[in-house]
Amino acid sequence: MSVEFGELKKGVFPTILFETHSDASTEPFWEAAREDKLVAPKCSNCGTFRLPPSPYCFECQTRGVEWVQLPGTGTIHSFTVVRHPLHPGLAECCPYVSGSVELDGTQGAGARMLVNIIDVDPDAVRIGDRVEIIFEHVNDEMSTPRFRPISK
């Protein structure tokens, strides 16, 4: 298996998907991401956020949404420190942290983001740590969201 992951940096999981594969439900997220903005669909009927964006509100089974810009900050809900590379070509980026983040301005569950959390000491990261989003501009189409600690 010859896979080129490009230049690897410890703690940063490399981009392996370079296209958004978006549909009508998800495209507004990617449009905003290209401009470094975090937006999420909020149910027009009951106000529940949902991520990834999807056709139906799981609380009230309606479809209408308004896209709301979020502050881009949040709290680590859970995480793992990946120490063993699943592919030999990934050894150089291990250990890295992947986690789920509950976003400020949302209800939490149902709108968590699953992300690579960078610029952290893997031995010091904790549930409840405060983090903020940064977008890595991969190409004209794709900006990958990652999170990093909010500097104290």
Next chain:
Amino acid sequence: MTIKDKAAIVGVGATPYFKRGQSYPESELSMACSAILMALEDAGLTIKDLDGFSIYSSSCDPATVGAELGVPEIRWATSTTSGGGGCAGALGVAAAAIDGGMATTVVTLMTLQQLNKRLGGSAVGGMLQYAMMSDAGGSPYGGSGISPSVAFTANNGMLSPGHSFAQLTSRHMHLYGTKREHFAEVCMSTRDNAIKRPTALRTEPLTLEDYFNARMISDPLCLFDYTMESDGAVAVITTSAERAKDLKQPPVLIMASAHGASGRWGPALFKYFQIPNDEFPSSGHRPVAKRIYEMAGITAADVDVALLYDHFSPMVIMQLEDYGFCPIGEGGPFVGDGNIRYGTGSIPVNTHGGNLSEAYIIGMTHVREAVEQIRGTAINQVEGAEIALVTGGPAGSPVSGTLLRKA
């Protein structure tokens, strides 16, 4: 009206268990056929009796197996959706088919050979293989494809089942103070059970020191918290409770069975993780546990031996909570106090050595052990065992649980 005590497991068959890839020159088809024929013989039946398949996790293609073995007529062929979580539930589906008059003799099985594939690799495959295909100029829509929701999380580094279960585990530790020592006790007690079994693949003693010296794979999980990669096949035959009375083995009644989960448990893992807060640090089994206890008219206190799906050691602790053997959040100290030890514990768990130490045939080894415990023929026999619990998953919905009892 329920399926309570309407059907019984009457035959069990299994190939030897092998380390990953070591079953060659056998194949998944040949091992499936061997296990089925052995299970029928164990029951005192023949292929002429077999008329149903109730499977899970795409364990086999009933059309292919039925043709290969010359099954006279297939009258029932179903599979629970998703993966290994359906294991115990497939027994309930078999019982429903029999009780409903749709079939008389139903096989449930798993056959597994990992020559050119790896189970953990299936999740890696979705993304990394895509990267590889891109490399080779292939189409991302071939094979697994990339859905808009998966693309949403593609670059986050969560590639394998271990990465997923580590997240549930971290949260459990954070909320309840569960410790790695508790996971170690699950691994060590399970290993102790495997040591006495000739079928087990991991039989070297495991100490606390060994556990803490093992390399970390995906914090908080170390090497020993993971199941192994195995080959082999296990099949069981289910028929009506009435007919079971006249067959070769003492009938093992299907007392209750359920598969499913809360709706928002959903795909649960890998790229989802939107489970509500109260259920996030759990095995997802709570609704299933409630239903099988109601169906059987018993509580956890009536269960004599528990065969809990143990692909990752912390998930045993969460199942002990969700099936009511201890309060939610107290699973760690519960195992720490020796409660799951064979011979001395209040609820012996995975007396066969489980997925962690015997073999990983996606849950069917647990069904085999449950049957042997109720027959009274297990190697680590729980004295006077009358009721056994066997589970499938944690995994994406459905997860499942089944209660078996002595006739």
